[in-house]
Amino acid sequence: MRRLSMKKIKDVLRLRFITNISYRQISRALNTPSSTAADYCKRFEITNYKIDEFLTLDEDEIYQLLFPEKSLPKTYKTRPIPNVEYIHKEIAKKGVTFELLWQEYKEQYPDGYGCSQFKEYYYKYKKRLNPSMRQTYIPGEKMFVDYSGLTVPIVDLSTGEFIKAQIFVSVLGLSGYTYVHATASQKVEDFIKSHVKAFEFYEGVPKILVPDNLKSAIISNNKKGIVFNDNYAELSRHYNFAIEPARVRKPQDKAKAEQGVQGIQRWILAVFRNKTFFNVDEINEAISPLLDIYNNKIIKRIGKSRTYLFEENEKKFLEVLPANRFIYKELKIASVNIDYHVELNRSFYSVPFKYLKEKVEIKYSTTLVEIYYKSKLIATHPRLYKINDSSTIKEHMPLNHQYQNEKMNPQRLISWGRNIGVEAKEFVEKRLDEAQYPVKAYRTLIAILSLAKLYGKIELNLALAYALKIDAKSVKSIESILSKKLYLVAANNVVKSNVFNNHENIRGSDYYK
Incomplete structure (x- = not known):
């Protein structure tokens, strides 16, 4: 196996x-x-x-x-x-x-x-059985989701142009109880937001969701297998539901969703044909009362409304909502730098130093950054937006760095640089002068100066001299200069140039006077 x-x-x-x-x-x-x-x-x-x-x-x-x-x-x-x-x-x-x-x-x-x-x-x-037979639905088992082909125009006040609002529709299998939500797009973030709203509308979660192979949910569905969108898979884990995409060319798999879409097009979207909207919030406000009317309409062949069927036969079979609402997060794979920080959109976040140079998974929202190693959460930080800003948790540092960080000040860093070499001292002074808040440069400078233990003082001083010439600032850049010995290549080029210019057969400027 x-x-x-x-x-x-x-x-x-x-x-x-x-x-x-x-x-x-x-x-x-x-x-x-x-x-x-x-x-x-x-x-x-x-x-x-x-x-x-x-x-x-x-x-x-x-x-x-x-x-x-x-x-x-x-x-x-x-x-x-x-x-x-x-x-x-x-x-x-x-x-x-x-x-x-x-x-x-x-x-x-x-x-x-x-x-x-x-x-x-x-x-x-x-x-x-004959696939054309009437589908049998189990209470609370399935929710079908799709987008309406009919959109609602929004007027962009800044340009006067029309934008097409997308209409998300979800339908519960047994009762047909329907939820409708307007969004600006069908992108993953909007798609997931509509699901969260739907679960809260139903006050529960079904066991299985059936999307119609929408790109926001299913990346591919073929003979080789099904590949889910990562964020949609995370949503399913948070709410504990299974994803069962409608089979290609199997209309019975999505009949309930299509019925729901047709119903809301006739009873809700058609009402909007002569109305003007300026944002999706206005559309959702207009949808709400019409959706209540639609769900409360009596279904002729049953003699009951969707609301009645939901309240009496389906609601109690839905799974309980989790304590916390799902928060949409983007995903990035990153390597932990030598200064035990990872980079996200040019801001830096610490992880425990034992994960140095390991590959980690960063999940981030507009307010939160979570860092995982082999599916285990190892660090949490508030989201930063300033370039080169950093969030460092003291406990993530090695003990010697914790001590250095607590005791550090500009004079100590300059003295440390002087002990390594003239160029190292100049590098430290320049970086401290450039920093808007010198204390925020400490972490980077401590990590750079600590490289002397690994490469030696002479090598680090040469590397920092080269870094000053090319304006390299990050720990990663300095380590690259050291590991590739780029400072020697630069030095050799200078030597060759001097030898060529000082050769005895070369006529100097005085020759032509």
């Missing part, structure tokens, strides 16, 4: 033991064989860990727990197969759930299959 990535292993366990969906659903959501998902789940069960605690462990610990040196023997028992035809007939009845049917099955067969396997037998049966 080919080992899954750590993110996918955690997703398998999260979807199975927190979201409580079947191996078949996990297989479709993560493009992983159901047998592989089942194997990882069985390995987890043997560890006797609670799922929340297990997911906080670092990667090495998880691998050791899931893959011990000796594998445990597997034993299987023959069990009575569920009556799938009876299940199909009963599950369509109002109020009947898989949990109820499974409990009845277990009362008849105490040694029978678990609930997930019970469902899996039914889904295999259902797959063989």
Whole structure:
């Protein structure tokens, strides 16, 4: 069995033991064989860990727990197969759930299959049925999302031009209860914001989301597998739902979303055809009362409204919202510099010095920066926006740097530079003069002067002389000069130039006087 990535292993366990969906659903959501998902789940069960605690462990610990040196023997028992035809007939009845049917099955067969396997037998049966048959939806299981092809124009007051507001639509599978949200674009940040608003509108989260292969959710969906957008995958982990994109050329997979889009186009967007809007907030304010009317309309073939079906049959089956709202974050992979800081948009953030030169993952929002190593959070900082600004946590420093930082002042740094060489002293003085706040230059200068321990004072002094000529300032630049011995190349060029100009066969300027 080919080992899954750590993110996918955690997703398998999260979807199975927190979201409580079947191996078949996990297989479709993560493009992983159901047998592989089942194997990882069985390995987890043997560890006797609670799922929340297990997911906080670092990667090495998880691998050791899931893959011990000796594998445990597997034993299987023959069990009575569920009556799938009876299940199909009963599950369509109002109020009947898989949990109820499974409990009845277990009362008849105490040694029978678990609930997930019970469902899996039914889904295999259902797959063989005529695909044109009416879809059966389980309460609180699925939410379908799509954008309306019909947009709403916004007038840009600064230019007078029209901008097309995008209309996000989400529909719950059983009740058809609908949410609508206008955004400036279909970009990932707006797409995710609409999801967060939808969950808060429903006051809960479904087990499975079905997007229509939108680029903001699905990067690719083909024979090679499904690749999810990283931010959309993070959203699914935060709210503990599975992603099950609609299959290509399978209209029944997205029928509910298309019905919802058609409905809101007729009852909401058509009302806006002669109205003028100047921003998306105005559109959303106008949507709200019309959405209430739409959801409260009586569905003729059922005799109930979407709101009634939601409140009575679906809301209680949604998963509880997490304590914290999801915050959209950008992602960057970076290497930890020799001064145990990482760079993000020309600002710098510290990490514990033991991660020196390691690759880390930076997740950042407009207010917060989080730094991860092998999926483990190792540092958190407020977001900085000034160029060359830095956020340094004292505990991230080696002990000798902590001491130096506490005791440091410009005179100490200049004296330290003088001890290395004339050019080193000049370099320190210049950087202190250039710094708007000298104390903010301390960290960089301490890291640069500390390179003398690694390369020697003479080499560092030569490197800083060269740095002054090319105006190199960062720790990374100085270390590059030292490691590549660029100061020697420059020195050799000077020597060659002097030798050439002083050769005895070269006529000087006096010759022509």
